[in-house]
Amino acid sequence: MSNSSITITVKFFAAFSEAYSVSEQTWEFPILTPVSQVLDRAIAQHPQLEPWRDRTRFGINLEFVSPDTILQEGDEVVLIPPVSGG
Numbered sequence: 222m223s224n225s226s227i228t229i230t231v232k233f234f235a236a237f238s239e240a241y242s243v244s245e246q247t248w249e250f251p252i253l254t255p256v257s258q259v260l261d262r263a264i265a266q267h268p269q270l271e272p273w274r275d276r277t278r279f280g281i282n283l284e285f286v287s288p289d290t291i292l293q294e295g296d297e298v299v300l301i302p303p304v305s306g307g
Contacts, residue, residue, distance in 0.1 A: 226251055227294040231259055235302045240267040250292055256281060257288035259298050273302045 232245045240263075250258060256279045264270045279286050280299035292298070 227292060229292055229296045229298050232299045236270060236273055237300050240270055254292050255289045256286060256292055256298060260300060276303050
């Protein structure tokens with residue numbers, strides 16, 4: 222790994238895990254990347270996720286964060302779509 226990139230773990234739930242058929246993946250990003258780029262990459266790879274773009278919340282290391290939160294090496298990122306039912 223170079224000094225200009227970080228590696229994070231992305232965990233998928235609901236529509237995201239259905240699209241990816243896995244519960245998590247390891248992704249690499251440039252340093253100073255906001256967490257919103259994780260969602261952008263997911264939608265780029267699986268365009269059927271586009272309807273979730275404005276409704277997905279972000280979690281880093283089990284805490285809700287804003288979309289502009291900067292990723293850190295080793296972060297565990299969760300994409301949290303709205304959950305229906307109960």
